[in-house]
Amino acid sequence: MKTFKNSFLIVLVVVLGMANKAMAKVTLPTFFTDNMVLQQKSSVPFFGATSAATVKVTTSWDNKSYSATAKNGKWEVSLATPKFGGPYTITINDGDNLVLKNILIGEVWLCSGQSNMEMPLEGWGKVDNYKEEIKNANYPEIRLLQAEHVDSAVPLETLQVQNGGWQVCSPAAIAGFSSTAYFFARKVYKEKHVPIGLIHSSWGGTVAEAWTSAGALNTMHDFDEVLKGMASEPNKNDLQKKFDAEIKVWNEELEKADKGGLQGNTAVFAGTDYNDASWKTMQLPNFWEFDALVGFDGIAWLRKKITLPESFAGKDAELEFYADDNDKVWVNGTYIGGTDGYTVQRHYTIPGKLLKKGSNTITIRVFDGTGGGGIYGNPGDMFIKSGSEKVSLAGDWKYAVGVDTKTLRPAPYLPQGQNRPSALYNAMIHPILKYKLAGVIWYQGESNADRAKQYQTLFPLLISDWRAKFGNKDLPFYFVQLANYMQVKDQPGSSAWAELREAQLKTLSVPNTGMAVITDIGDAKDIHPKNKQEVGERLARIALAKTYGEKIEYSGPVYASHKQINNIITLEFKDNKGLKTADGKYLKGFEIAGDDQKFYWADAKIENGKVVVSAAQVAKPVAVRYNWADNPQGNLTNASGLPASSFRTDTWKGITEGNK
Structure with missing residues (x-):
C-alpha cells in the first residue's frame, strides 16, 4: 500500500509538472520576433x-543568461547588446523553450x-522608377516592422503590426513599405554597413497633436x-452636442452668404435661362487650386452645356464624377441630389423626363473646406x-464664386478618430517606448499648415515629449521640411505653407535635430512627390554627419543675420561655403519690403559668401523673404548642392497666427 501511494505521488508530481510546463507558455510583445534588430551597444x-x-x-x-521573476504574470530583463553583428538567437525559457532567430544587432x-x-x-x-527599385531591394541586413493604423483615447500597451512582425528587406517585403524610410536606410547601410531596423509607424492625413501625448499637450x-x-x-457627448449645434449655425451662415447663387430655396445659378456669359472658365476635372481658384476655400458654382444625342432623350441616365469636399447637382434646373465627403465617387441617376436631345445644362455646386477643392x-x-x-463631361466649365470662407468666421472643428489629440501617440507610439532607438525620422506638417504659428510650439513639444517618454533626452x-506644392505665383504674397516651413526651420534650435530641405524636388500638382529617393538620402546625410560622425555635407545655406544700409540689405548664412545658384543662372526667390510691408521681387547677387538684395521700388528696405510661397522657385545653394531653406527677416503677423 505504501509503495502504491509513493508511486501515485511520483506520477502526480510528474503529471502536474507536465501540466505546469504546458501552461507556462511565454508571450512576447508583437515587436519581439524573428528577424528583429536590436540597438547596438545598449542596455535593451x-x-x-x-x-x-x-x-x-x-x-x-x-x-x-538572464533570470527574471514574474510579477502579476509579467517579466522583464535588460539585455546587454554588443557592437553590430549577427545573426543571433534569443532563447526564452519559462518551462518551455521559445527561440527567436535571425536577430541582428x-x-x-x-x-x-x-x-x-x-x-x-x-x-x-x-515612386520614381519603382519597379527597378523594388526589383533591386535585396538588403537582408535591413529589417522592416510595419505598424497597423490604430487610434485610441487612452495609452495602449500592445502595438498592432503587419506580417506577424519583423520582415527581411526583399522585393516581396519592400513594395508596400515606407519609401522615404527605405531610401534613408539604404543610404546609411551603404555608407556604414551596419544592420538597420526600421519601425514604421505613420498615418496619412494626420496632425502633429495626434502624435503627442496628452500630458505634453496639456501644457x-x-x-x-x-x-x-x-x-x-x-464629456465626449457634451462636446459632440456643442459641436453639432455650432456647425449647424455655421452652415446656416454659409448658405446665407451665397447670395448670388441662392435666393431662399431657389438655386439661381442652376436655372436653364440663367446668363453665365460673364463667368470665367476652368478645365475639369482638376483641383481648382491648380488653375482658376488658387488658395480658395468655400463654395463655387460650375456650369456646363452639353449636347446629348436623341438616344438619351426620355431615358434615365447616370452621372458620375469625383468632388472635394461636398456637392449638389442640378440638371436643366432640377435638383438631382448631393453628396458629402471627398473620397466618395458621385453616382447620380437623372430621370429621363429631364433630358432632351441637343443642349442640356448641368450645374454643380461644390463646397471645399480646406486643401484641394472642386472636381478631380x-x-x-x-x-x-x-x-x-457615354458622353464625356471633361473639358471647359463655366464657374463663379458663391462664398469665400475667408469672409466668414472660422468653422467649428471637432477632431475625430485618428486626428484626436494624443490618439496616435496612445496607439502607435506608446506601446514601443521601451524599444531602444538610434533616432527618429519624421515627415509631417501638411495637415498642420493652416495652424503654422501654433506648430512653432507644437512641433518642438512633440520632440521633447518623445525624448522624455523614450528616456533619451x-x-x-x-x-x-515641406516640399514645394501648388501653383507657382507671379508675385510675392502670403503662404500658410511658407509659415509651416518657418516653424520647421525654427525647430532647428532644438538640440540634436536636423532638417532635410526639399523645395527643389516637389510637384505643383501632387502633394506626394515621387522622388522619395532624394528625400530619404537627404535625411540619411544628416544622420551620417550628426549621428555617425561622417564628414559629409548635409545642409544647404541657412539664414543667420542681415544688415541694412541705404537701399540694400546684406544677408549672411550658416553653411555658406561655395554659395551659388543651383542652375548657374541669376538668383531667384528673394523679395524685399519697406515699412509698408508691401513686397517686391528683389535683385539679388552673391558677394563674398553673402547675398546682397535690393529693389528699385523700395527706397528703404526693412525686410527680406526667400522662397516665401507654396511653390517657391528659389535657387540658392552651396557647395553641397542642397537647397537653402526658406526664411524671412521680419516678424510681421502671418496668415495663420491665432489659428487653433
Missing part, C-alpha cells in the same frame, strides 16, 4: 508575459509622420476641451451615360 529592455514563476533568457552573442530608427512618410514604393505611391492648453472629451463618455480625377472619371452610350530627431 526585453520583456513579456508568462504563467510561470520565473523566466530565463539566453542571448547567443555572448551566451549570457545594429541601428534602430523610428519612422513616423503622415502620408509622405507612409507613401510606399508601389501601391498608391509608385499648451490649445487642446484642453477635446482632451477632456476623450477622457470620459459624458481623370478625364475618363467624369461622364453621363445611358445604357452603353538627446534622441536624434531628423525631419523633412
